[in-house]
Amino acid sequence: MCTASNYITDDHYFGRNFDYEISYNERVTVTPRNYVFKFRKIDDIKTHYAIIGIAAGIDGYPLYYDACNEKGLAIAGLNFAGNAVYRQFEEGMVNITPFELIPYLLGKAASVAEARELLAEINLVDINFADELPLSPLHWMLSDGMDAIVVEPMADGLKIYDNPVGVMTNNPPFDKQLFYLNNYRGLSNRNPENSFGVDLEEYSRGMGAIGLPGDLSSASRFAKVAFTRANSYSDSDEASSVSQFFHILGSVEQQNGCTFIDEPNLYEYTIYTSCYNTNKGVLYYRTYSNSQITAVDLNREDLDSDDLINYLLINEEQLNFIN
Numbered sequence: 001m002c003t004a005s006n007y008i009t010d011d012h013y014f015g016r017n018f019d020y021e022i023s024y025n026e027r028v029t030v031t032p033r034n035y036v037f038k039f040r041k042i043d044d045i046k047t048h049y050a051i052i053g054i055a056a057g058i059d060g061y062p063l064y065y066d067a068c069n070e071k072g073l074a075i076a077g078l079n080f081a082g083n084a085v086y087r088q089f090e091e092g093m094v095n096i097t098p099f100e101l102i103p104y105l106l107g108k109a110a111s112v113a114e115a116r117e118l119l120a121e122i123n124l125v126d127i128n129f130a131d132e133l134p135l136s137p138l139h140w141m142l143s144d145g146m147d148a149i150v151v152e153p154m155a156d157g158l159k160i161y162d163n164p165v166g167v168m169t170n171n172p173p174f175d176k177q178l179f180y181l182n183n184y185r186g187l188s189n190r191n192p193e194n195s196f197g198v199d200l201e202e203y204s205r206g207m208g209a210i211g212l213p214g215d216l217s218s219a220s221r222f223a224k225v226a227f228t229r230a231n232s233y234s235d236s237d238e239a240s241s242v243s244q245f246f247h248i249l250g251s252v253e254q255q256n257g258c259t260f261i262d263e264p265n266l267y268e269y270t271i272y273t274s275c276y277n278t279n280k281g282v283l284y285y286r287t288y289s290n291s292q293i294t295a296v297d298l299n300r301e302d303l304d305s306d307d308l309i310n311y312l313l314i315n316e317e318q319l320n321f322i323n
Helices: 098-108 112-119 174-184 218-230 238-250
Strands: 002-008 012-020 027-031 051-055 064-069 074-079 094-096 122-124 138-143 148-154 157-162 259-262 266-277 282-287 290-297 309-312
Touching: 002 074, 002 218, 002 238, 012 064, 012 074, 012 238, 051 098, 051 266, 051 282, 064 098, 064 266, 074 098, 094 098, 098 112, 098 122, 098 138, 112 138, 112 148, 112 157, 122 157, 157 174, 174 218, 218 238, 238 266, 238 282
Parallel strands: 094 122
Antiparallel strands: 002 012, 012 266, 027 051, 027 309, 051 064, 064 074, 074 138, 138 148, 148 157, 259 266, 266 282, 282 290
């Protein structure tokens, strides 16, 4: 399971926690403008916007989990088990596979508004990347600093929801997640007023958030990050903004051992957290075993190349001795 969010100061920041029990040798992948995207059911795209993101370690094709293009549009795909429905080929539609959706949208759309227009013609077809890599059930959050949407392939069609809270997790579907926030509408970053008419002690700070869930379920993570993001404050400089973004997603980080999957000793945990400054084209990340923030700048690469550029994630803890 995973959590995605945006955050806006002077710039627009977007990213996600990637929570899973197995790593697929994730790497930072830069796709320059002239890398040829090959698609299963539509014509290849030979030129497109440059893209930076985190992808599975599959040579030759960028299987992006989350990414941002040079125009500032960002996307993350999250698990949507039990709800995602992919379809058969349909004449008259743009038939692409779910693993092609991020490259297709980021290659062609400069904004959420442009992505909406493309999505109106898209049919997500049920074609695996390979026999050993079947499709994952996914839904997607898109954000550009002006707008955010959620895209969900449901049994009754491709749903597109406005995302006013700038957060997405997994199940249930987004409209139900948004409705459940009604349960927490009384929470505040200020201690509540005493309404009992008797002398009650204000024994702690933070009592305005009593009732905010702290478990690791997707619905609880949605509420926790929505509250944390809505009440987040930082200075607007880059260091402060990036630091605050990691703190927002850190509020629902999954520690290894707390979510049991299978014997022996298989647990879901936060494998990495990403943060994109979409205005500047910089990807920041940290991993479960390396809490130091590492950065990769899209604009320092040769963006007119036709070859993928990969950087393995740094997973060893970086300890800074000052004496």
